[in-house]
Amino acid sequence: MNLAALPRILPGLRGSRALRWTHTRLGQLQRTFDKALPQAHCPLTAAFSTSSCVPRKKVMFPGALDSEYTHELRFASNVESIPTYQVMDTDGKVLDAANDPQVTEEEARKIYKNMHVLNVMDQIMYEAQRQGRISFYMTNFGEEALIGSAAALDPKDQVFGQYREAGVLLQRGFTIQQFMDQCYSNEKDLGKGRQMPIHYGTKELHFQTISSPLATQIPQAAGAAYAMRREGKKLCAMCYFGEGAASEGDFHAGLNMAATIGCPVIFFCRNNGYSISTPSIEQYRGDGIASRGIGYGIDTIRVDGNDIWAIYAATKAARKIAVEQNKPILIEAMTYRISHHSTSDDSSAYRSKKE
Amino acid sequence: MVTPLACQHRAPARQIARLAKRLYSSAAEINSFEPVRGMDLGVAHSKLLLRSVASVQASSELQSLGVADSDTKKMNMCQAINDAMRHALSADNTSVVFGEDVAFGGVFRCSVGLADEFGRERIFNTPLTEQGIAGFAIGMAAMGHTAIAEIQFADYIFPAFDQIVNEAAKYRYRSGNQFNVGGLTIRTPCSAVGHGALYHSQSPEAFFAHVPGLKVIMPRSPIQAKGLLLAAIRDPNPTIFFEPKILYRSAVEQVPVDDYMLPLSKAEILKPGKDVTVVGYGSQIYALENAIQMIERDMPGVTCELIDLRTILPYDAETVINSVNKTGRLVVAHEAPRTQGFAAELAAEIQERCFLRLESPVQRVCGLFVPHPLVFERFYMPCAVRTYEAIKNSLSY
Numbered sequence: 001m002n003l004a005a006l007p008r009i010l011p012g013l014r015g016s017r018a019l020r021w022t023h024t025r026l027g028q029l030q031r032t033f034d035k036a037l038p039q040a041h042c043p044l045t046a047a048f049s050t051s052s053c054v055p056r057k058k059v060m061f062p063g064a065l066d067s068e069y070t071h072e073l074r075f076a077s078n079v080e081s082i083p084t085y086q087v088m089d090t091d092g093k094v095l096d097a098a099n100d101p102q103v104t105e106e107e108a109r110k111i112y113k114n115m116h117v118l119n120v121m122d123q124i125m126y127e128a129q130r131q132g133r134i135s136f137y138m139t140n141f142g143e144e145a146l147i148g149s150a151a152a153l154d155p156k157d158q159v160f161g162q163y164r165e166a167g168v169l170l171q172r173g174f175t176i177q178q179f180m181d182q183c184y185s186n187e188k189d190l191g192k193g194r195q196m197p198i199h200y201g202t203k204e205l206h207f208q209t210i211s212s213p214l215a216t217q218i219p220q221a222a223g224a225a226y227a228m229r230r231e232g233k234k235l236c237a238m239c240y241f242g243e244g245a246a247s248e249g250d251f252h253a254g255l256n257m258a259a260t261i262g263c264p265v266i267f268f269c270r271n272n273g274y275s276i277s278t279p280s281i282e283q284y285r286g287d288g289i290a291s292r293g294i295g296y297g298i299d300t301i302r303v304d305g306n307d308i309w310a311i312y313a314a315t316k317a318a319r320k321i322a323v324e325q326n327k328p329i330l331i332e333a334m335t336y337r338i339s340h341h342s343t344s345d346d347s348s349a350y351r352s353k354k355e
Numbered sequence: 356m357v358t359p360l361a362c363q364h365r366a367p368a369r370q371i372a373r374l375a376k377r378l379y380s381s382a383a384e385i386n387s388f389e390p391v392r393g394m395d396l397g398v399a400h401s402k403l404l405l406r407s408v409a410s411v412q413a414s415s416e417l418q419s420l421g422v423a424d425s426d427t428k429k430m431n432m433c434q435a436i437n438d439a440m441r442h443a444l445s446a447d448n449t450s451v452v453f454g455e456d457v458a459f460g461g462v463f464r465c466s467v468g469l470a471d472e473f474g475r476e477r478i479f480n481t482p483l484t485e486q487g488i489a490g491f492a493i494g495m496a497a498m499g500h501t502a503i504a505e506i507q508f509a510d511y512i513f514p515a516f517d518q519i520v521n522e523a524a525k526y527r528y529r530s531g532n533q534f535n536v537g538g539l540t541i542r543t544p545c546s547a548v549g550h551g552a553l554y555h556s557q558s559p560e561a562f563f564a565h566v567p568g569l570k571v572i573m574p575r576s577p578i579q580a581k582g583l584l585l586a587a588i589r590d591p592n593p594t595i596f597f598e599p600k601i602l603y604r605s606a607v608e609q610v611p612v613d614d615y616m617l618p619l620s621k622a623e624i625l626k627p628g629k630d631v632t633v634v635g636y637g638s639q640i641y642a643l644e645n646a647i648q649m650i651e652r653d654m655p656g657v658t659c660e661l662i663d664l665r666t667i668l669p670y671d672a673e674t675v676i677n678s679v680n681k682t683g684r685l686v687v688a689h690e691a692p693r694t695q696g697f698a699a700e701l702a703a704e705i706q707e708r709c710f711l712r713l714e715s716p717v718q719r720v721c722g723l724f725v726p727h728p729l730v731f732e733r734f735y736m737p738c739a740v741r742t743y744e745a746i747k748n749s750l751s752y
Contacts, residue, residue, distance in 0.1 A: 192532070208534060211521070211522060216521065219491045220493045221494060222494060223492060226494075227498035227500040230451075237494075250487070254490060254491075256482050257484065
C-alpha cells in the first residue's frame, strides 16, 4: 500500500494517531492478503506497489528455497570474490597465533621431508623420461604443499586423485621403490604393468588407481563417501582434481549428487592456473571453482595452495564437518604449476620464462 | 437369369455389394500380409511364457535349479524385477537402489514398495544426471557395496557412456585387481514400445557389447528377468541389464517366489529344430516365435530351432555353433539397427567357426538403419513377416 495515496483514499485522516492506526491495519491486511494470494496473481495487490514499511514476500514455489520477491529488474552478478585463507607469510612465519597448526615437530619434519623427496624424485624421473628409461612422467613442481592435505586425513580415508597427487601417496607411505615399479612397469608393479606411468594405485594405502579421463573420479568419490557413511565408520572420501577438470560434466554431476544425497566427501580443487596450455581465464569466467560450490549448496573455502598450514587446517576442519554432518565440502587451493603439464609438454610454447 | 432393362444397372451393384460383404468379413485376412493370415501374434498369445504351474514344473532348467516345484506367483515382468530387487536387498545389507524417480516406485513401477520396506537411505532418488548416477554407482561398488543403479530409459544411457566404458569396465584391469566394481549393476528399460519414437525405443546393447570388462544381459520374460537380474547383481563384474519395456506388463508368468539365479552366458534353446537356427533376445523372441509358426505352417516338414541368447556379452557361442552345425543355416534378429548391430558379431563369429557347414549365408533381420521413427515404426521393426522372409530365403538359398 502506498502511504502517499492514503490522504486521497481517506481524506481527513491526516491526524497522526488515526494515520498510524490506519497504517497498522492496512499493514495487517496487506500481510494477510500477501500470505493468501501470490502477488502476481492478484490484480488488486498488484495495483499497489509495496513500500519499504511492509515486509517482502517469500516465493512460495517448491523450487525456491529462501527467495524474496523484488520489483527491481536487476541481473545478479559476482561482485565480491571469495577470500583466500592463508596462515603463513612468504617467510613461513605464522601470522595469526590462533592459526598455529598444532602439529608435533616429528609430524612437521615428515611433511617437510616428503615435500623435498617429491621434488627430487620428480627431477630424477623427468630426466629418466628424457633419457628414454620410462615413457612418460608428470612432475609436481610448485604444488608440493598438497602434502598438507594428506597429513590432515585419516589413513583409511579413501583418496580419489587425478594425476598430480604423488605427494599424497608419499605422505601415506608409498615407497620410492613402489613409485619406480609403476613407472617402469616391472613385475612388482601393483597395477601389473597395464597403465602408463604415474597411474598409481594402492589398496593398502586406500588410494584408488589413477585413470586418465579427467573428473571421472568426482562422482565416484561421492558414491564411495556414501558407502562409507552407510558403514558408519566415520571416514570420508578425498577427491582431488584440477581447475580444468572442474569444467567437465562429471564435476557438476558429482558435486550436485554429493550435496543432495549427503556424502562425507572433501572435494579438493588444485587451481594451478593452467590446463596444459589453457590458462584459467580461458577455463572459466566466474569466481574460480569456489563460487560453484556455493551454487550447489556446498560449504566452500578457498586457501593459499602454497601455504601448507592453510591447507592442513582447512582439510582438517573440512573433514570434521564432512564426517560429523555427512555433507560435502569444497576446498579450492590457489597455486601455480611451475612444471610443464607432463613430459609431452613444453610450456615455453605458451608462457614466457619470465612468468 | 432375365433381368428387366430398368434393373440392368443394379446387377453389378448387387454383385459389388456381395463382394464388399465378403471383403469386410475377411478384411483382416485381405488387408494383412499373406503369411499372417488367421494367426494370433505377439507376446499375449505366446506359448513360450510359462503361464501355468505345470509348465513351470516341466521346465528342465528350473528343475536343475531346484525351484520348479516351489511356490509360484502370477507376476508380470516389472513385478518379477521388483521381486528380484527385494531378494537382493534382503540378502545383502550393502545393496542400494537409486536413480531418477525410483523412490516413489519408478516410472515403470519396478521399485514399488522398496522404499517403504528398506528405507530412504537404501532406496533413493538422484538428481537428473546419468553420468552422476553411473559415477556414483561406480564409487559405491569400488568400496565393495552393491549398487543397483537405474537409468530411466536406455536412450539416455549415453551421458554415462564414459563412466561405464572408461571407468567401470576397466576398473579391475587397470588397478591390477586391487580394486573392482563387481557390485555394480545398471538396470535400464529398452526396446520398442509402439509409440516411443527416437528416444524411448532404443536398444543400445551393441555399443556395450564392444567393451571388454562388461556383462550385457537382456531377458525375455518374468521368470527370466528375475533369475537373470539376481545373477547380474551378484556377478562380480559390472553388468548392464536391459529390460524390454513392452514386456513389463504384457509378459505374465507363474514366477517362483524363491530366490534363484539363472546362469549367465548360457543361451537357451526354446524350441528344437533341424532345418534352420533362429537366434534373438528380448522382446524380439516373440516375433521370432510367430515367424517360425508361419514357416512351419507354410513349409510342412521344416522345423526351426529357436535360441534365446539371454546374455549378449559374453555370449554363448557354443550353443549357437552346435545348433548351426546341426542345421547348417542361421538367422539372427534384433530390434537395433542393422549396421554394426549385434547380429553382425554373431554372423562373423559363426561364419568363421562353421564356414563349411553353412548351407546359406547368415541372415540378419534387424531394425532399418534409420533413427527409430514414430508413425513409421511398423516399417522399421524386424517384425514376424520380415523374419519369415529371411528364414524362407535361408531355406531356399
